[in-house]
Amino acid sequence: MSTKAKPAMNIIGITGTLGAGKGTVVEYLTAAPHNYLHYSARSLLNEIIAKRKLNPGRDSMRVVANEMRAAKGPAALILALFEKADKVGKNAIIESVRTEGEVIALRNIGKPFTLLAVDANQRTRYDRAIGRGSSTDKISFEKFCEQERVEMSSKKAHEQNLGRCMAIADAKIMNDGTVEDLRAQVDKILAKTTAKVLRTQNATTIATAEASAKLSDKLSNFTNSSALMIAHERALETVRPDSLLRDPWARLLAGDKGPKLSEDFGKKCTLFGFPGWPEFHKQWTVVRTKFIDDHLVSLLGSGSGPRQFVNLGAGLDTRVLRLPCFRELDRAFEVDMQAVNEPKREILDALSAPKQCPQELVTANLTVEGSLTSGLAKAGFDSRKATVFLAEGLIMYLGAAANPFLRELSTLAAPSSTLILNFLEHDGFSKSELTALLEGAGWQGLQCNQYGDKVLNYKRFKAGFKPSRAFSFVVCTKQ
């Protein structure tokens, strides 16, 4: 991987209340000497509204934006703007950031990003909006306040929540004074962010490239280096226009080895019952990731689900960085072998990507009885709390230790815990024996699915093949 640093690019996202002066900040930043390029969600939405012949105005903008986010993910609009800006590669302003999901997505892209919030007194802002006289702004003060109330808060990450965006912004401007005051505040923030961009860009590029190379070197046997292959397959998905998931760190985590391992695995398609379909495993990785993500969102998203998460054989999984529902957790424990955890810790430090919840890397050898229990206990796991346990792409590596491992795990699981277990069914490892073991250990409501079933398909399973027992899941709850 090249350590050559690209020229630093500063990305400023703008959030803030209506009439606060976001436009004035944009005008100032796009003029000389700053010369930022401006990417506006408003222009993009207006184009769509005109095309669909909807009533122009803020109500339609909100409806269209929420539709796009519901269809293509919480940050669809803002990521489309970011991609345009990134292609050009010059300092950019993205306006305006309106949901928490968008803030997280922009912070997770792995490029220096500053969220700037602009605000002012409510009456002043109303007078400014009316004075401006745009068709979207000819409303009464009461309607203005009502619209603002709707836009200021929402519990869902993909709905407009300006209050939350402003609360988590990196810098805030109160624009109750003159234009000169406003410009002076912008200049101060710009000086700080430009210095930060140069510092972090250089340091991050070099440190992450070094950590990525080390990761590839240290993961030498297939048991461990399979994590590089999975990361690569998630990286491939991330750049597809119709992607089912976005893992912006995956390319770096896959290192130099991930692509070759994945290509070689594809050649085993006949062995796995998919002759002529070398993409079978790449698609399986995407399908299983999406299947698990959907389960986690439904288990944790409500805020009343389990508060601990244990990822067994976590490899280079990045859910703790990328899934906003993890904010509901007290802690996420990621269990793997020392060979994986050591370089993984280095790369996570180098990336310094914000985590959605506290993350503990737990070193354990899951073929050794008691290793999981003692590793988790040292890391602060509370066996009285309901927990989501995930074993994705793991138990096929445990051989004869798989059953004792499942029994040990079951004793750690408090009532109402959930287990999401991916397994490879074959003649020596049958579904009926596995389900009997789990039921005997107190798990109930077992739902079993195979790659290709309706719920484990996402239109990525090639037509003409039968669902495969080699790629199975069971999801169940502890009594």
Ligand SMILES: C[S@@+](CC[C@H](N)C(=O)[O-])C[C@H]1O[C@@H](n2cnc3c(N)ncnc32)[C@H](O)[C@@H]1O
């Ligand atoms: C195919 S990777 C899956 C990684 C991750 N779950 C994912 O889906 O991205 C398998 C992972 O299981 C881990 N693993 C295999 N045997 C293990 C053991 N005995 N103890 C701990 N981890 C193990 C490997 O180190 C590797 O990171």
